[in-house]
Amino acid sequence: MSVKTVTKSTPHSFQKKLGCKIVEISALKETGIAEAAEAAIEAAKNGKTVPQHTFSGPVEHAIAHIEEAALHNLPDEQQRWYAIKVFERDDKVLSQLNIPADKLTHIESDIKAAETELDDDSESIITNERYIYIAEILKSCYKKKNAGALSSSDKIDKVVTNRWLGLPIFALIMFLVYWISMVAIGTPATDFVNDKVFDEGFHLFNDGGYTEIAENYAGASAVVDGYDSYIEENGTAPTGDFTYTVEDDETLEVSEVSASITDYENAKKTLEEIGDEPDPADYGIWIPSIPALAEKGLDAIHTADWLKGMILNGIVAGVGAVLGFLPQMLVLFLMPAFLEACGYMARIAFVLDRVFRKFGLSGKSFIPMLIGTGCGVPGIMASRTIENERDRRMTIMTTTFIPCSAKLPIIAMISGAIFHGSAWVATSAYFVGMASIIISGIILKKTKMFAGDPAPFVMELPAYRWPTFSNVLRSMWERGWSFIKKAGTIVLLSTMVVWALSNFGFVDGNFRLLESEELELSLLAYFGRAIAWIFAPLGWGTWQAAVGSITGLIAKENLVGTMGIFYGSGELTAWEALSQAFTPVTGYSFLVFNLLCAPCFAAIGAIRREMNNAKWTWFAIGYQCGFAYLIALMINQFGGAFTGNLNVVGLIFALAALCFMIYMLFFKKYKEATKLA
Amino acid sequence: MFAWLAANGGTILVSAILIAVVSLVVIKMRKDKKQGKSTCGGNCAHCAMCGSCHSK
Numbered sequence: 001m002s003v004k005t006v007t008k009s010t011p012h013s014f015q016k017k018l019g020c021k022i023v024e025i026s027a028l029k030e031t032g033i034a035e036a037a038e039a040a041i042e043a044a045k046n047g048k049t050v051p052q053h054t055f056s057g058p059v060e061h062a063i064a065h066i067e068e069a070a071l072h073n074l075p076d077e078q079q080r081w082y083a084i085k086v087f088e089r090d091d092k093v094l095s096q097l098n099i100p101a102d103k104l105t106h107i108e109s110d111i112k113a114a115e116t117e118l119d120d121d122s123e124s125i126i127t128n129e130r131y132i133y134i135a136e137i138l139k140s141c142y143k144k145k146n147a148g149a150l151s152s153s154d155k156i157d158k159v160v161t162n163r164w165l166g167l168p169i170f171a172l173i174m175f176l177v178y179w180i181s182m183v184a185i186g187t188p189a190t191d192f193v194n195d196k197v198f199d200e201g202f203h204l205f206n207d208g209g210y211t212e213i214a215e216n217y218a219g220a221s222a223v224v225d226g227y228d229s230y231i232e233e234n235g236t237a238p239t240g241d242f243t244y245t246v247e248d249d250e251t252l253e254v255s256e257v258s259a260s261i262t263d264y265e266n267a268k269k270t271l272e273e274i275g276d277e278p279d280p281a282d283y284g285i286w287i288p289s290i291p292a293l294a295e296k297g298l299d300a301i302h303t304a305d306w307l308k309g310m311i312l313n314g315i316v317a318g319v320g321a322v323l324g325f326l327p328q329m330l331v332l333f334l335m336p337a338f339l340e341a342c343g344y345m346a347r348i349a350f351v352l353d354r355v356f357r358k359f360g361l362s363g364k365s366f367i368p369m370l371i372g373t374g375c376g377v378p379g380i381m382a383s384r385t386i387e388n389e390r391d392r393r394m395t396i397m398t399t400t401f402i403p404c405s406a407k408l409p410i411i412a413m414i415s416g417a418i419f420h421g422s423a424w425v426a427t428s429a430y431f432v433g434m435a436s437i438i439i440s441g442i443i444l445k446k447t448k449m450f451a452g453d454p455a456p457f458v459m460e461l462p463a464y465r466w467p468t469f470s471n472v473l474r475s476m477w478e479r480g481w482s483f484i485k486k487a488g489t490i491v492l493l494s495t496m497v498v499w500a501l502s503n504f505g506f507v508d509g510n511f512r513l514l515e516s517e518e519l520e521l522s523l524l525a526y527f528g529r530a531i532a533w534i535f536a537p538l539g540w541g542t543w544q545a546a547v548g549s550i551t552g553l554i555a556k557e558n559l560v561g562t563m564g565i566f567y568g569s570g571e572l573t574a575w576e577a578l579s580q581a582f583t584p585v586t587g588y589s590f591l592v593f594n595l596l597c598a599p600c601f602a603a604i605g606a607i608r609r610e611m612n613n614a615k616w617t618w619f620a621i622g623y624q625c626g627f628a629y630l631i632a633l634m635i636n637q638f639g640g641a642f643t644g645n646l647n648v649v650g651l652i653f654a655l656a657a658l659c660f661m662i663y664m665l666f667f668k669k670y671k672e673a674t675k676l677a
Numbered sequence: 678m679f680a681w682l683a684a685n686g687g688t689i690l691v692s693a694i695l696i697a698v699v700s701l702v703v704i705k706m707r708k709d710k711k712q713g714k715s716t717c718g719g720n721c722a723h724c725a726m727c728g729s730c731h732s733k
Contacts, residue, residue, distance in 0.1 A: 301687030311691070489702045496699070 013141045028468060053133050058114040059125060062087055065110045070099045087111055088123045153463040157347070161461075166351035171427075173344070178426040181331040187421050189327030190412070198320040199573065201280065201289040208284030217274050220267035222246055226257070227264045291316050306503075306513045314499025314565060315492060321564025321574060322487045322557045325409040330480045332408060336373065337475035341467030345370065350461060352434075356441070365395040369402045369437065374479065376400040376603035380610055390450045394441065396610050397620040400599040401436040403429050405479065406486075406556035407595055413560050417575035418587035425588075429595055432631075436596055440627065443664040486555060494558045498524065498551060499565055519566075537650045538593060538629070539586030539636035549593065555600050585639030589632040596628035630657045 014022040021039040025032035054060060066083040074082060085093040086107060099107070111122050118125050150158070160169055180186075196202035203210065226244025231237050243258045259267075280286055288296070291312055298308045339345050349366045356366055365386065372379025379399045386392040403411060408426075415425035444450040501524040505514050514522055528543025535541045535549070544566040552559035567581065568574030582590060598604060598621045608617045637654035640646060682689070 298687070298691065301690065302684070303691050304685070304688040307688055307691055307695075311695075489706055493699065493702060 014137070017137050017141070028465065053130070055126070055129050056118070058117045059087070059129065062110040062114045066107050069103050069106055070097065084126060087114075088126055151463065153343075153461075156464055157461065160344070160347050161350055163354075166347075167355070170348055170351055171431075173339070174430060175423060175427045177332075177335040177339075179423040181328055181335060183421055183423050185331050186328035186412070187416070189331070190324055190416070193327055194320075194324040194573075194575075197290060198316070198324055199289055199291070201292055202287050203280065203283065204285040204287055206284055207280070210278060210280050210283035213274060213278045213283075214280070216270055217278055220270040220274075221277075222257070223259045223263050223267035224271060226259060227267075290320065309503060309513070310496060310499050313503075314495050317564045317568050317574075318495025318498065318561035319487050319492055321413075321560050321568065322409060322491050323484070325412050325560070326480065326483065328412055329405070329408060329483050330476060333405070333479040334472065334476040337472045337479075338467055340475070341465075341472055343462045343464045346459065346461050349459060353459075356438070365391060365398070365437075365441075368395050368399045372399045372402045372404055374405055376404045376599045377606045379404070380603060380606040383610060393611065393616060393620075394444055394450050396607055397444075397623055398437045398440050400603055400624065401440070401596055402433040403595055404556070404599075404603075405483070406600065409557050409560045410552075410591065410594055413563065413575075413578070414582075414587050414591040417578035418582055418584055425591070429591065432592055433595065436627065436631065439661065439665065440623075443661070446664060446668045483557075486557065490555045491557055491561050494551060494554050495561045495565060498547075498558075498562050501527075502547075502565060535593075537636070537647075537653065538589050538632040539640065540582065540590045542581065544581070545590060549590075549597070552594055553598060553600060553604075555602075556594070559594060583643070583645075585636060585643055585645070589636040589639070592635055593628045593632035596631060597625045599624075630661075634658055 020043050023032055023036040023039050025036050027033075055063070063080065063083045066086050067079045070086065071079045071082050082093060082097065086097070086099075089111070094104075114125065115122055120128065159165060162169075192202075222244070227238065227242065229244060230242045238261065241258050241260050243256050246255055246257050281288070294316055295308070295312055298311060303311075336345070339348075349370055353366050365383075368379045368382040368386075370379075371382045376399060379402075380396050383392050383395045383399065386395055407429075411426050411429050415421055415423075419425045502519060502522045503514055504511065505518070505522040505525070507514065507518065507521055519525060524547050525543045528547040531550070532541045532543045532546040535546055540546075544563070548559045548562045548566070551562045563578065564574050567577035570577060572580070578587075599607075604617070604621060607620050608614070611617045611620065633650070634654045634657060637647065637650045641651055
């Protein structure tokens, strides 16, 4: 019991009633644990136990008979424990004791007599009487603080789990979690890793005046270049003010700037003073980027071009693209760890359970989905707690709709590259996941395979408490370390394979290493093009996007690594290239498809184990891919229609899919189950 | 032969390191699979039911 809820406890009274020393401990504050262990060792040294609890008459009568009939050869202090276990018909104890059949028949008649008299089965009788005994002890030994009044947890719950406020509060908290991790802290940290550690390099502590000189140089160069291009275009030097175009490095926005002849003269002077373009390595303490460092090392030992390409454009670009999200992931892992430790996660289950039940899903289905936010594999395994086979199968099929931690880099990549890092993208990804579960729940419940009422759901809400700093940090680190390990193993191998397949191909009948502009001739491009047409109605029928989605099946983070190789090897950064390859509509369609389609191979393996049936496994994967395809199709076609990119055939198919869903959701009647699952 | 080795020494060295790293990764992944360790990002180690999912 919690010390906070107790005003008066009497350890002496406890000790007397239980026959052992009582030690107060706090698992949270880690106090009293050593004392409790010492007391346990001391008690174990004693050897003899005195029974403190007496069961009701019929039970004690049966126990006495059992001891006398079959256990009198055992040491005195063990007889009672074995007798109770025999009374409970414990399989292991009965097989260990190997009691002769005639004695067992005699014992059985005693147990049955007690069961008849107390109108319950022997195991329940023991459990029930023990609970009554515990309640009696507690009643006499402690008094509840503010008995009958609401505790702080109850008061918070009145608001947080409120029928009307519960869901908006949940949405707000989720938005805050993603705003903090994706925008407030995550983006600057991820930008630093992506732009500095894996791209340009950075100055330690201060830049030694580099920024000022570089800005002066860039400004002066732009004016001089503008002057030169004016002459190139007009065939004569400007006599007064002249205009030139400037491209923003980050946004690629092109704007017109005007300058005067005086500006040009000053710019020329500045360039003469500075000399060559300033090298950041000449100022302050310069830390080169990992690719620059690796390239320098590989050049120094004259490594072959193909190997250099594999390391720089394959491993460093691919693994770097995944590791670039590490700071964001760490912040993102920290938030759920905090919510879990303070007790709010259980409230989310409670709040959403009420919603889920209305849509025909079992309340118990929510626990696997909650676990699935971390990883789909334990999420799918957690479906074992659902007794009803139909509910369990449906939960297995829908659990991976909720984005797992491996899908977060995909969300972060699309959000950052196409939506300027908007926190709404990540928040909406979770709501798309939840909506998919609800829609699937309603539709599937109306089919013969899944008809029937969901199983009831009972859960205990823990009291709110402040989490300990070390526990939250440990939880964050464990998940973060798994992320790093995965980048160093499965993602590393995949990026090497993807690089090799995308950089080797047949040119004029010869199989060789391709030049950077020949990627279209690679083996992977051939494979991608063979399947890309499937995704064309979704708005991203390119071989790169098709291959990215396929490599995501190995591990979802792979998609980011693959995109890093395809889009990050040219002059533009991966994000810039992505923002050109995708529109917001096609980008969101790509994101939603990859969030909802079949999970990674590890999760598919878990589905196979839990379904214990190949047909059901294929049905689950087929349903997930089909559902993801239809939703992405609708996003692209309806989005395209609104943004002026109308495709009549695609729109007809999208409307047909929408009509089918509306019919299944609102008009098709529920079919009652004809037999129990 | 010596000239070829001298010219390609860097490539051979880096290839050898890469093969060693890949071999270690594959061995580690196979070992983890045999020990029932999950390849996923989630950590089941603190789950009370871990033993029932991941056989030791």
